[in-house]
Amino acid sequence: MAGWKSLKDMTVLSKPLPRLDGPDKVAGQAKYTHDMHPKGLLYAGLLVSPHPAARVVKIDASKVRRLPGVKAVLTDVHPTGTVRYAGEEIAAVAATSPEVLEDALELFEVEYETLPFVADIDSAMQENAPRVFANRPNIRDPRVRGEGDVDAGFARADAVVEGEYRTQVQTHSTLETHGSMVYWEGDELVIYDSTQAVHGVREGVAKFLDMPVNKVRVVCKHMGAGFGSKLQPGRYTAIAARLAKETGAPVKLMLTRKQDFLGGGNRPNSISHVKLAATKDGKLTAFYAKTYGTAGIGTNAGIRLPFIYTIPNWKHEHYDVFTNAGPARAFRAPGCPQASFVMEQLMDELAEKLNMDPLEFRLKNDSNATRQKEWRLGAKKFGWQRRHKKPGADTGRYKRGMGLAASIWWPGGRGTKATMTIYPDGTLDVKCGTQDIGTGTRTYMAMVAAEELDIPMKRIRPMLGDSNFPKSGASGGSTTTPSVGPAIKNTSERAKTKLMDLAAQFLGVPATDLAWDSGTVYMKTNPVKKLTWDELCQLLGTETLEVHGQWVEGLSSRGVAGCQFAEVTVDTWTGQIQVNKIVAVADCGLILNRLTTESQVNGAILQGISYALLEERHMDPETGTMVNANYGDYKILGAKETPAIEVIFYDEPERGVIGIGEPPTIPTNAAIANAVYNATGVRMYELPMTPDRVLTALEAHQFAGKED
Amino acid sequence: MPPTIQFILNDRTISTDIPTGLLVLDFLRKYLHLHGTKEGCKEGDCGACTVLVGELRGRKVEYLPVTSCLMPVGELHGKHLVTIEGLNLPQLNPAQEAIVEEGATQCGFCTPGIVVSMTGYLMQADGPVTADGIKMALSGHLCRCTGYRSLKQSWMYLQQRPGQRRGIEALVKAGILPEYFLEIPKRLRAIPPLPEKAPSPQVVIAGGTDLYVQQGERLPDIPVGVLNLRPELRGIQRENGHLRVGALTTFEEFAAHAEVRRLVPDIDQYMALIASWQIRNRATLGGNIVNASPIADMTILLLALNATLVLQNGSAQREVPLAEFYRGYKTLDKQPDELVYDILIPLPPPGTKINWEKVSKRKYLDIASVNSAIAVRVEDGHIAEATLAMGGVAPVPLLMRRTGAFLIGKPLAPDTVTGAIEVAQQEISPISDIRGSADYKRLLTRQLTIAHFCKLFPEQIKARDVYESQ
Numbered sequence A: 001m002a003g004w005k006s007l008k009d010m011t012v013l014s015k016p017l018p019r020l021d022g023p024d025k026v027a028g029q030a031k032y033t034h035d036m037h038p039k040g041l042l043y044a045g046l047l048v049s050p051h052p053a054a055r056v057v058k059i060d061a062s063k064v065r066r067l068p069g070v071k072a073v074l075t076d077v078h079p080t081g082t083v084r085y086a087g088e089e090i091a092a093v094a095a096t097s098p099e100v101l102e103d104a105l106e107l108f109e110v111e112y113e114t115l116p117f118v119a120d121i122d123s124a125m126q127e128n129a130p131r132v133f134a135n136r137p138n139i140r141d142p143r144v145r146g147e148g149d150v151d152a153g154f155a156r157a158d159a160v161v162e163g164e165y166r167t168q169v170q171t172h173s174t175l176e177t178h179g180s181m182v183y184w185e186g187d188e189l190v191i192y193d194s195t196q197a198v199h200g201v202r203e204g205v206a207k208f209l210d211m212p213v214n215k216v217r218v219v220c221k222h223m224g225a226g227f228g229s230k231l232q233p234g235r236y237t238a239i240a241a242r243l244a245k246e247t248g249a250p251v252k253l254m255l256t257r258k259q260d261f262l263g264g265g266n267r268p269n270s271i272s273h274v275k276l277a278a279t280k281d282g283k284l285t286a287f288y289a290k291t292y293g294t295a296g297i298g299t300n301a302g303i304r305l306p307f308i309y310t311i312p313n314w315k316h317e318h319y320d321v322f323t324n325a326g327p328a329r330a331f332r333a334p335g336c337p338q339a340s341f342v343m344e345q346l347m348d349e350l351a352e353k354l355n356m357d358p359l360e361f362r363l364k365n366d367s368n369a370t371r372q373k374e375w376r377l378g379a380k381k382f383g384w385q386r387r388h389k390k391p392g393a394d395t396g397r398y399k400r401g402m403g404l405a406a407s408i409w410w411p412g413g414r415g416t417k418a419t420m421t422i423y424p425d426g427t428l429d430v431k432c433g434t435q436d437i438g439t440g441t442r443t444y445m446a447m448v449a450a451e452e453l454d455i456p457m458k459r460i461r462p463m464l465g466d467s468n469f470p471k472s473g474a475s476g477g478s479t480t481t482p483s484v485g486p487a488i489k490n491t492s493e494r495a496k497t498k499l500m501d502l503a504a505q506f507l508g509v510p511a512t513d514l515a516w517d518s519g520t521v522y523m524k525t526n527p528v529k530k531l532t533w534d535e536l537c538q539l540l541g542t543e544t545l546e547v548h549g550q551w552v553e554g555l556s557s558r559g560v561a562g563c564q565f566a567e568v569t570v571d572t573w574t575g576q577i578q579v580n581k582i583v584a585v586a587d588c589g590l591i592l593n594r595l596t597t598e599s600q601v602n603g604a605i606l607q608g609i610s611y612a613l614l615e616e617r618h619m620d621p622e623t624g625t626m627v628n629a630n631y632g633d634y635k636i637l638g639a640k641e642t643p644a645i646e647v648i649f650y651d652e653p654e655r656g657v658i659g660i661g662e663p664p665t666i667p668t669n670a671a672i673a674n675a676v677y678n679a680t681g682v683r684m685y686e687l688p689m690t691p692d693r694v695l696t697a698l699e700a701h702q703f704a705g706k707e708d
Numbered sequence B: 001m002p003p004t005i006q007f008i009l010n011d012r013t014i015s016t017d018i019p020t021g022l023l024v025l026d027f028l029r030k031y032l033h034l035h036g037t038k039e040g041c042k043e044g045d046c047g048a049c050t051v052l053v054g055e056l057r058g059r060k061v062e063y064l065p066v067t068s069c070l071m072p073v074g075e076l077h078g079k080h081l082v083t084i085e086g087l088n089l090p091q092l093n094p095a096q097e098a099i100v101e102e103g104a105t106q107c108g109f110c111t112p113g114i115v116v117s118m119t120g121y122l123m124q125a126d127g128p129v130t131a132d133g134i135k136m137a138l139s140g141h142l143c144r145c146t147g148y149r150s151l152k153q154s155w156m157y158l159q160q161r162p163g164q165r166r167g168i169e170a171l172v173k174a175g176i177l178p179e180y181f182l183e184i185p186k187r188l189r190a191i192p193p194l195p196e197k198a199p200s201p202q203v204v205i206a207g208g209t210d211l212y213v214q215q216g217e218r219l220p221d222i223p224v225g226v227l228n229l230r231p232e233l234r235g236i237q238r239e240n241g242h243l244r245v246g247a248l249t250t251f252e253e254f255a256a257h258a259e260v261r262r263l264v265p266d267i268d269q270y271m272a273l274i275a276s277w278q279i280r281n282r283a284t285l286g287g288n289i290v291n292a293s294p295i296a297d298m299t300i301l302l303l304a305l306n307a308t309l310v311l312q313n314g315s316a317q318r319e320v321p322l323a324e325f326y327r328g329y330k331t332l333d334k335q336p337d338e339l340v341y342d343i344l345i346p347l348p349p350p351g352t353k354i355n356w357e358k359v360s361k362r363k364y365l366d367i368a369s370v371n372s373a374i375a376v377r378v379e380d381g382h383i384a385e386a387t388l389a390m391g392g393v394a395p396v397p398l399l400m401r402r403t404g405a406f407l408i409g410k411p412l413a414p415d416t417v418t419g420a421i422e423v424a425q426q427e428i429s430p431i432s433d434i435r436g437s438a439d440y441k442r443l444l445t446r447q448l449t450i451a452h453f454c455k456l457f458p459e460q461i462k463a464r465d466v467y468e469s470q
């Protein structure tokens, strides 16, 4: 098994190539689940609970059923009848038009017995708080991790910092909501789904509906983003399938924007009580953290502390807390942006106490060799030496500051299968049951095959987003590219071997006498004896050549390190933060497509800024429901606030393909928070750093707006 | 029976009697199955549904991007509706090409809307492509994937292309717009006006940017009056001593008018903080006033400008000072059948200075936590006139009468500002809500008052001195 070519030999891979589906997307021709409209389509919708905790006593759908245009009604979609968050599915209906559907949803008469609830983590943690699950306390047993002797570590330290940090609940807010369009062909179910996992949805829905996996097909050619919220099979898909079965018609069920906010997933919040210590020469000696987080009615609200640092003595107790809110789902680098907010600010606080430059302090405590180089590289590009030594040094209304923070990520490639079909006319299909969630999978599938076989991209048709194609995992954890890239390479190599065998037969020589170069097979001893790609493919006659391949070790690797530097301006009159510049050093292994990779990093940074400054789910303590479940009130960063972004790729092609999508969103918030401190001398202990929080903090330090 | 309306959709003429209040977006996606126009929020906030609407202005058709999710179909009569499908050519247009080449699309769900806005920007016959122009074109779009950086970079790419921002013909010639655009003026002129009939609408729609957000589901089912079919409600004239502004004047039209620019020199800076390009192309002053949101941006400005409303009912007209129009939270001195017809803005005496401030969570495309406007005139170092308005601090957009009265006659000095802040704190009654706590709004009231004076009188008033005099 050969490795990747060296960078300098690559003619297609690692280049910045525009995505193949770009032209369809800019022309509005790319079809999303939301756009599917087969003949006879019925529009389905969900009735969701307005109450955060309730028993459904009775659902009277008689008026719904009598409404002309209503074709099917389901009143048994909730598995238990006990609602635990506002937004849970109670009933569903399929109708002939969107208007009828809207009217129908108004006609349900549901009797609820409302129950006491806890809308947020603070109320859930109170003594005698209502329980989310009757038989379990709201605060789960802790997960305790650590090593060494924490007490001893603190005892021998020269400086200690401690504090409480809080981060918010963030929702994925993908532009296309969750949803499916489904129909039956006999006893086979076809699902168009806005998903990050065609195979996962197939298996999940088969289980929901208790049917054989091979009778379910899931298709997703284009989808309006996921960020982790679309890794799972949705209950809505199974509901749509039942409605379709009952009516014998295709059914489309898309969540409304509000339903998507309430139940479509989120990043858990965190409350961290932390303590960090070091010796006076800047070596970390001990770390202690007690953290809480809520994943709503779900679990896994953990925070990855102590983040990137190697500390001889540390202990972390984490408690998941149940609340009556929609369950969390994986969200771009789960557990990490929270951890960077806490740890990277704590590191800065300690550095200040030790009278040390934050960068120097990190270099002393970061054991990752790659990041050691990245810190220096980034600092130089960014101009770290221009940073104010004294926080709040700028005079005047606007104050500038600089900060930095690190990123980390773990997973790499994993099992993925692919098939290649070569046609006698020299064209070929590459099929893989992965999906392109906007990351450019389709494009690099063709690029890898083109590079390996030395043929033009336009001859290759990359095919994905179909569970009939060979199995690949969910597009999550930044695993897709390190999985799919190697699988396509492996398949291409096997195709090459098969074609060489064919050539050997034709030329009457042993295959070992042949070599492959620039899409041509020739005899090593007599290079004029050769077959071009076209001639090779013609040897197939009327047959096609089918080749199967898969992900193999050695073409991808695990582990990502990176860092970011931020420069901000704080308006001390209003508390508004403007991010001026981000320099990101992204650890990238072998880059398959520089353009789409850079786009990933840009997007991750933007999400990081948005998380740092704006995004926050607000739960109403009175009603227990999300008050800002719309784009008007749930603010997301826009084009005008986008700073200058400089992405520096720290190429390590020898490591093969690694995942890049998640890590660059991790450090942004912390780099900004540290920069805000450097600008103002006021530390922000809570995310997001909205103008009200910043202005209130400045005011508490007595200098809001005191300078012109 | 709704009237049959006629308009051109891309290159085809449409006659339809579908309900007047139906959303253009629903009409496109659900009736015509033109799926290139996407639906992201149906509240005007994401821009995925952006289309161009072309309207005859003299011999030409002028195009503006708008959010189709907030616009009634009834208003399209006699207009040209352009969707992404209507912009497509055999080759990509430069906006499309820039997005593909710069890698500015990922999942692509936001992309068609962005292409429409960028093309709409190229169609404005007004100078070369600039970075700021592209930013404005992007101001109403959410993209959750790309990070906008590559989108913003596209301006350099576009700048190098000929034929742009020099009008429709130049764009058609340069192969940037389809040829059928050339025939549109003629085809639109051929559409007869709708017959005048006395409608008895339950609701009147102006720009629809508040109405559809608040009651979008209801409007297609009830008789609605589409004010935009009444051109007499638009336009700005200077008359003796005041500007007469038609209630249907949009934010963009208002800000572009020479008289307004003379009166409020910094209006462009204010506009950048109000809504998005698409929304400002639709949102009207009348709608902003009648919607009666306590933080309505234009209303706050108009309060400081001492505006008076002309209300009309049938042939009866009466005038009400804007400050007296608000009786309580969303209650107005207005009969159900009365229309706001004109807004009269008195031209202030020379030397009057105007400033407007807004703080919101997101700086752009967000509703204010607190906003404020002031008109002041200083004579011989003393404040001769002062009108201060504050939004977000009371149940109504608030004219700060007592604070204004306090200021008059006082020397222009830091402790006057401090005194004004004290009076202002008595005059406001903010509540805690999603835009901030009551305390925060009080803090902003102080900050914005200081900001007004520091900005208008940088020599005389320094923030530091105001604090020291506290």
Ligand SMILES: Cc1cc2nc3c(=O)[nH]c(=O)nc-3n(C[C@H](O)[C@H](O)[C@H](O)COP(=O)(O)OP(=O)(O)OC[C@H]3O[C@@H](n4cnc5c(N)ncnc54)[C@H](O)[C@@H]3O)c2cc1C
Binding pocket: B043, B044, B045, B203, B204, B205, B206, B207, B208, B209, B210, B211, B212, B213, B227, B247, B248, B273, B274, B275, B276, B279, B282, B283, B284, B285, B286, B287, B288, B289, B290, B291, B295, B296, B297, B298, B338, B339, B340, B341, B365, B366, B367, B368
């Ligand atoms: C995404 C988005 C962003 C926004 N950002 C801002 C912002 O930054 N600042 C801000 O102030 N507002 C903002 N708004 C709110 C809105 O755009 C404005 O309030 C706008 O001025 C409303 O005008 P309209 O013409 O769209 O009103 P409509 O929605 O058409 O009407 C509003 C109300 O006024 C009535 N009405 C309208 N015209 C008349 C008339 N002439 N006579 C009698 N009644 C009338 C209608 O019946 C209705 O009750 C935003 C809205 C959206 C969707």
Ligand code: FES
Binding pocket: B038, B039, B040, B041, B042, B043, B044, B045, B046, B047, B048, B049, B050, B067, B068, B069, B070
């Ligand atoms: S759908 Fe979001 S702005 Fe219209």
Ligand code: FES
Binding pocket: A175, A224, A225, A438, B104, B105, B106, B107, B108, B109, B110, B111, B142, B143, B144, B145, B146
């Ligand atoms: S590309 Fe996905 S939202 Fe813009």
